[in-house]
Amino acid sequence: MCGIAGIFHANPEQKIDPQLLVNMAAIQHHRGPDGFGYKTLDDQGVGFSHARLSIIDLNEERARQPFMSADENLLLAHNGEFYDYKRIRAELTLKGARFRAKSDSEMVLHLYPRLGLEDMLPHLRGEFAFALYDKQHDRLMLIRDRFGVKPLYWTDTGDKIVFGSELKVLFAHPDVPRRFNAKGVFHQLMQTTVPGSTAFDNINQVKPGHVVIIERKHGKFQVTDQKYWDMDFPLQSERLKNDRDDEEYYIEGVRKELLQAVQLRLEADVPVACYLSGGIDSCSTLGMAAASQQSPVKAFTIGFDDADYDETPIATEMAESVGADQDVMLLNAGHLYENFEETLWHTERTIYNTLGVAKMLMSRHVNKAGYKVVVTGEGSDELFGGYPAFRRDMFLHGMDTLSPAERAEWEAILAEANKLFQGAMLAEDEVSDPALNELMGFTPSCLQPWLASAVHVPGLLAADLRQEVEGYAPGQAIAEALDGDMLEGRHPLDKAQYVWIKTMLEGQILTWGGDRVDMANSMEARPPFLDHHLAEYCAQLPPSMRIKGRTEKYVLREAMKGILPTTLYEREKFAFMAPPAHTDPDKWAALKVLSDNYLSDEAIEEAGVLDKDGVRALFELHEAEETTASTQVKLDAVINHMVGVQILHKHFVATDVPALARQKAEEYGWRV
Secondary structure, three states: EEEEEEEOOOOOOOOOOOOHHHHHHHHOOHHOOOEEEEEEOOOOOEEEEEEEEEOOOOOOOEEEEEEEEOOOOOOEEEEEEEHHHHHHHHHHOOOOOOOOOOHHHHHHHHHHHHHHHHHHHHHOOOEEEEEEEEEEEEEEEEEOOOOOOOOOOEEOOEEEEEOOOOOOHHHHHOOOOOEEEEEEEHHHHOOOOOOOOEEOOOEEEEOOOEEEEEEEOOOOOEEEEEEOOOOOOHHHHHHHHHEEEHHHHHHHHHHHHHHHHHHHHHOOOOOEEEOOOOOEEEEHHHHHHHHHHOOOOOOEEEEEOOOOOHHHHHHHHHHHHHHOEEEEEEEHHHHHHHHHHHHHHHHHOOOOOOOHHHHHHHHHHHHOOOEEEEEEOOOHHHHHHOOOOHHHHOOOOOOOOOHHHHHHHHHHHHHHHOHEEEOOOOOOOOOOOOOHHHHHHHOOOOOOOOOOOOHHHHHHHHHHHHHHHHOOOOHHHHHHHHHHHHOOOOOHHHHHHHHHHHHHHHHHOOOOHHHHHHHHHOOOOHHHHHHHHHHHHOOOHHHHHHEOOOEHHHHHHHHOOOOOOOOOOOOOOOOOHHHHHHHHOHHHHHHHHHHHHHHOOHHHHHHOOOOOOOOHHHHHHHOOOOHHHHHHHHHHEEEEEHHHHHHHHHHHHHHHHHHHHHHHHHHHHHOO
């Protein structure tokens, strides 16, 4: 919906330059090109700014943020959507609340004084990240939605807190250092990051389902990080007592919760479209949306020129079955790398596959077609056990009664079914991490391919960074960032899904596959599967309702059976990702062009992040005759990450970001 930014000084008498706040909004103009606003509290050392994408309440003057409460005690800057807001606004109005706008955002200013922070949060349903300053208690609250659909970063420079929707917003402030962190770079090169971390020194993310509370105490900051929600799977002992044999009970429950989640996300003052791949997830959301409104739904589909990765035929069959108006954008895999550098300006992290580029090009296409909002299918695999890693962990760690022969049979079945995922979503060989084993009893399959990639990382780092991470254990760092209480006593499938949600979902799918590449073109994506009411219901589903025999997402298939094409209902999970570079000569040539530019000896020495000999050795390994196809897939990812680190250095370290922000403010005419 928008982009937010702000400054909170340790000294309340410190004045804030309003134009600096506007510059911080301007550098994220793509998140909110429809208008900007700012507000400073000069007697409090506080200032917020906002870049607006108009979706609910199109009156620019009335709905301009930041919002100030009527008593001038609260200052709010909000990004995202609160659903079911009309009902809540009506109830608050009956209790005497007076709203100045028709916006969903404003209800925070009425809920917080009446309920307090802790009791307000359960009423907030949707995808959001917002900053709320409470003048009476002199505290800043940074709040992020339960799954991390919307981003929110912050840093403490010592005398001020700076926050924003994107890293570049923080870097637009001249007092925020732009330095890589050695461990952060390590994780960029191996793909999986530590929850809450970034590639840069002292730059933090608000974790999903968390509130960061910052209070001033005698000229210093007191920072508290509080969790207000988590994906709480039942204990196995509870499952034995409470799981029901009645499949229809669970099927009907999923159908009911998903329908409500979709219908809520169709609420907007602008047209709402759907993303449509050939998977169960987006087909389900399209089917629900089509059933919920009279006019045909607009459906946008990405097609690839590689039959192994293209889902257009099934997507078209689905669109025709519900009478949707389908728009197919066919992408040439060889051209994706032409937009790689621009994509990383928006993702602000490395990407292992050009799906993020494809999604950015799709959002541009949707924007040009006149749409600002789409409903998407992200989150379904996380709730219903859709990824091959989940099936592998369930059968290898959740069925202790399997005989060695039965276990070998399942290993063979999984290996055959998941050939397309090998090296990218599944490790070629078993990887066992001691810290993760101790935490959850096994190393989750979703992390294994990236832990396997980690062995290459030290040799790729420049000498000074390599020295800083000597002896570093990435698996241990990830394990320490997870909440062990949410893993203890749970079924292996629950454990695997929980770890994915905390790492792969938030750090990748919702970042470079979601918000960042959608909002790059001022386009808001709404994932109904990540509605927390639906998620809480799905946490109670017995493992056998999620994965039944060879069928993943069993309960969703059954719940959506009436609207899914037969071919889709019967098909196994398909890999929705762009083809790996080495599988296509044109794409590999395009990657080599980028590599020649960013991974030359001169470029590496200038940035000082990578080691030229290590980079050269990795390319030699990739092209060696004895290197298997699965290993090449893994090394494709590492090469993408190496190029990505160099691009990040160019964008955010070598570039004078404060000057760029000033330039953009001038370009857009955003002046105080």
